[in-house]
Every structure is written in C-alpha cells, then in structure tokens.
C-alpha cells in the first residue's frame with residue numbers, strides 16, 4: 001500500500017470541489033513528486049470515475065480521491081424558507097430563483113463503489129469518518145484512508161474507525177471546515193496546538209493543513225512532525241487548476257482584504273473572502289447542509305457567470321495573500337523550497 005512518507009516531495013494538493021480540482025492539476029502535482037487529489041464532492045459517481053481514468057492518462061504516480069461523508073442535516077424548514085425569502089431580491093436581480101432544498105447524500109454509495117473498483121492510491125474523507133467496515137474494506141483494496149479532523153475528539157473517532165492516517169485541518173484553512181459537526185463552536189486551537197494535541201495521542205501519520213501557503217510555513221509544519229502538508233489555497237492560481245475566472249480575479253484583487261468563516265453560502269462553515277454576499281447574509285443565514293447550498297446555488301452560479309465576485313463564494317484560506325500563480329510543478333517546488 002502507498003505510504004505518505006514515500007512521497008518525494010511531502011506536499012499534498014488539497015482536494016478542492018466546485019471547480020479547482022482537475023485531473024490536470026492532480027496529475028501535474030503527482031508528476032512533480034507531491035500527491036495530487038481529485039475532489040468527488042458535487043459531481044456524480046460516473047464523472048468521478050471518468051476523472052480517475054483521465055488522471056491516470058496524465059500520471060503513473062499515486063494520487064488521491066476525496067469524498068464528502070454524508071450526515072443528517074440540521075436544516076429547519078422554517079429557517080430555510082426565511083432564508084429563501086431573504087435571497088429572493090438578490091435572485092431577481094440576477095434573473096434566477098433560489099434553488100429548491102432536497103435531500104442529497106452526494107452519491108455516497110456509488111462513489112464508494114468507484115473507489116473499490118478503481119482503487120486510487122489514497123482516499124480521503126471530510127465532514128465525518130467512514131465507518132470501520134468501510135475503512136477496513138478500503139484497506140483490503142490497498143487504498144490508503146485519510147480522514148480530515150478539526151479536533152482531538154474527531155481524531156479519536158477517526159482512529160477508532162481504523163483510519164491509518166489523518167489530515168489535521170487548522171482553523172485558517174480555506175473552503176469548508178472538515179468538522180463532523182457543522183454546529184460546533186469555532187475551534188479554539190491554532191493548527192500547531194491542535195496538531196500537538198493529536199500528535200500526543202497517536203503515532204499515526206498526520207498531514208497538516210490550513211494556512212500553509214509559504215515555504216516557511218510548510219517547513220515549520222514538517223518540523224513539528226507532519227508527514228506531509230496539505231495545501232489548497234496555494235494551488236488556486238495554478239495554471240492547471242479549474243478555478244473560475246471570477247475567483248482568480250478576486251484572489252488577486254486589492255479590494256478583498258479579509259476572509260471569514262461563514263455558512264451563508266452552503267449551510268456549513270467555510271472560509272471565504274469577505275464580499276457583499278457575506279456582508280449581507282452571514283448574520284442571518286441558517287445552518288443546514290446541503291439545503292442552504294442548494295438554495296444559494298443558482299445565485300452563486302449566475303453571479304459567477306456574470307463575473308461578479310461579490311455575489312458568489314470565493315473560498316480562500318486566511319493566508320491567501322501569499323499565493324502565487326504558475327504551473328502546479330512550480331508551486332510544488334516553491335512550497336518545498338525550505339524543507340530541510
């Protein structure tokens with residue numbers, strides 16, 4: 001089975017659902033000696049299988065596939081209806097209607113089947129831990145399982161399910177927080193403290209993630225005992241990334257000056273650039289994934305298509321100011337520059 005410590009460059013390109021993760025990006029990162037990742041979130045199992053095949057045409061090196069673990073939604077119908085009413089004027093301006101909330105487990109069972117059939121070297125999970133049977137079956141299929149955790153309690157739960165390695169995601173991370181409980185209070189620990197707590201508890205290989213966009217930050221995380229770092233935001237401007245034009249522009253625009261963790265876009269906490277949408281809806285949006293994500297979907301898509309970064313979610317980690325454009329290989333080399 002693939003082992004993280006066998007990576008030539010201990011840099012994992014974070015899975016980034018919603019566009020940025022592409023076979024070209026994953027393949028280029030793996031070809032550069034890091035570990036590329038495909039993101040299964042929001043796409044069908046068939047589309048995921050195609051992406052795995054496509055990536056295998058680009059690289060013969062190991063790469064990973066990331067799945068969202070489904071969980072019961074905490075959405076309350078009345079709160080969703082109120083939020084839909086709040087979004088209606090924005091929707092009208094964009095010429096769309098808010099989406100219709102409906103149950104959706106992101107094609108979980110069919111995507112697991114794809115993992116068992118196509119056996120990528122690594123499968124990572126976020127928003128929860130797969131159960132012990134699934135973890136064991138993936139191990140039997142020679143797939144290394146990684147579970148993203150944001151607290152010691154989540155680390156214990158993932159290890160109890162048999163996870164052989166963890167991604168420790170700190171609070172500065174871009175995009176969705178991997179927390180198993182979307183209603184959990186914001187984490188008190190920074191990445192180093194959280195990493196230390198989990199390190200103290202287990203000898204399992206730990207990948208550090210969240211806010212690692214500079215060579216110095218990467219070197220520090222490795223010096224603290226991470227087997228590798230996982231960087232997402234650092235790859236958003238990569239040539240091979242599928243990051244939309246509007247997101248690329250927003251990430252370098254001087255007008256965006258801070259990030260925030262908000263559930264206004266998806267009903268789950270996620271770190272994004274502060275824009276008009278966040279300013280108008282962060283305080284009133286209800287929790288409830290995937291329903292809130294479905295409600296805002298048409299608005300986000302229309303704003304994105306119109307090139308309006310103030311109406312859509314621009315996920316970004318708190319250290320986004322340090323990111324660079326370039327090829328994925330150049331970004332891997334840059335991040336690894338200060339590794340001893």
Ligand SMILES: Cc1cc2nc3c(=O)[nH]c(=O)nc-3n(C[C@H](O)[C@H](O)[C@H](O)COP(=O)(O)O)c2cc1C
Nearest residue numbers: 014016017126173174175210211231232233315317
């Ligand atoms: C645009 C974007 C999309 C993301 N999508 C996913 C995803 O689909 N699955 C996942 O496990 N993590 C996702 N993440 C979180 C990353 O796995 C990782 O924890 C995070 O990028 C690390 O922080 P950084 O962005 O500061 O490097 C996403 C992050 C970003 C920035």
